[in-house]
Amino acid sequence: MDDDLSSSLLCHENETCLKEGGEELEYQFAGSQHDCGVSEDERVGILIEREIVLGFKRDESMVFGDWVKRARVEAINWILKTRATLGFRFETAYLSVTYFDRFLSRRSIDSEKSWAIRLLSIACLSLAAKMEECNVPGLSEFKLDDYSFEGKVIQKMELLVLSTLEWEMGIITPFDFLSYFITKFCKESPPSPIFYKTMQLIFTTMKEVNLMDHKPSVIAVAATLVAMDQQLTRDAVELKMSSIPQHRLLESKDVFEYYNLIQRLYEENTKSDTHTPIEMTESSRVTSSAAMTKRRRLTFSDDEGSSHGKGPPG
Amino acid sequence: MLTLREKYYDFDQISSKVFKCRRDDQFFTMKIVSILNEENQANNGVPYWIIREISILKELDHINIVRLIDVMTDGPDLFLVFEYLDNEFQADFLKNPKMFMYPQMKKEFLYQILNTVAYLHARKILLRDLRPENILVNVRTQVLKIALFGAARTFEAPLEAYSSSVGCLSYRSPEVLFQFGCEKYSTPNDVWAVGCIFGEMLLHRPLFSGPSDVELLDEIFTLLGTPTEETWPGVTSICGTCALMGPPQQPKDLAKEFPMLNPDGLDLLSKMLCLCPNYRISAEDAVKHPYFKGV
Structure with a gap:
């Protein structure tokens, strides 16, 4: 696979961040095996079964509206920027977006409450850091350009996210599968460059899709396969997948669909020959607008947003 | 809501x-x-x-x-x-006098503990504070329950979060007592704790009860011998001049210390109380041990 595939899918800033973290990623990959008497095949089987319980599946009635999609991209950009500023792991950023999507799949936010989306992104990143990081900064370290929230307000939002997600914060991400799939697929090539490219692809497509719509295992397999080979047919994907002992637990149709999504993003970015962040595309999962009927409405009283600086309209 | x-x-x-x-x-x-x-x-x-x-x-x-x-x-x-666990479930299960009436019951409860630890380890979860006080048993139904809150950690969570001060002193493994570093806290530590509980079931008293790290290590080495490069590769480079090692001691004969155990039981106990964490039996392998044949 060309090196420009992964780089073309990222803006310069993100690409640099990923390259700076290259050694860290390699180290985590190398150290990801734990001897607990359970084979990696069994461990992955357990994870895939848990994905189903956690509710990673497409729900046509749960499609983000245009306003939410725009706000979501802004939130992701802020999360990635803050991740770099605070020195968090990439997994932490991804996990926070998973919380963000999971929350919005269960509660709606009114379009006039842009402050609530900002507050949600802070709470999600803070919670992800508390799950993943060694050193978690104080809430005052999570800075926004346009709003300022007091610690107790962020804490209240943390509790709302926790209760909405039913305290199930140990959510599975594609990174739980990467070392396994890369090792299975890359028998002849050294895994580190593939690992790095796969990471880039996962982060790029993150902006395009509601992460609750796709199983993390599917994202991990598809991204790994694209990182290895851009020319795979449906049959070739199925053949590759058959080398995984747990392949019966994975839907090859879903994997090929996600594989194609990454491919399409690559083609669109190379055509435009630009390194700017990806625009929402027509056939992307999150583009069609629909009412968020099943979700509970998020309401804050006006004084809850902030007590200093800019806050929600009073 | x-x-x-x-x-x-x-x-x-x-x-x-x-x-x-x-x-x-x-x-x-x-x-x-x-x-x-x-x-x-x-x-x-x-x-x-x-x-x-x-x-x-x-x-x-x-x-x-x-x-x-x-x-x-x-x-x-x-x-x-x-x-809710009814009154038949007694906390601090080793203080229950009925626990020691039937040898088979001890084996049954040990199996349940190991099976639970294996289940947790398969999900990348460490117990970190396994001790009798956190274990409840219903002697009539022979069901055991472990109360986890305040103890468990996922071992994909940050390594620095694993304090070497975790767990009740009596059930701490030698590598934690040596304070080899936070990153060494892993699945073998839980297996060591189960080994200590196994010994306590048999002796009706804590296997090791030293009031401090140094005294506890001395008790461990008195029973199991002072570690060497052969029994624990790398131990001397980390703790060669360490006062914690104490004078060299030979391991005692576990068959004499635990006369109530059959050869399979002695084999399992010795593998769970192996000084070197890398050589210690995993919970997954322990539940498959011949000692549990018929359970």
């Missing part, structure tokens, strides 16, 4: 922070955890350890683990709703 009082009723205080309560003719145990009134809390939000603990408990579904049913917030407190 229902409030705490709308959802649960008939509160009956068991201890200062624990209540028995009811919902739809079903009983539950409710534990209160203060989260918002700690010093500097407003600046840090919900404490990280509470989030990690609860999220771990939420994903566990095992007959031998006290199940977390619900989590509710009310003001500065969190209310953790657990499955």
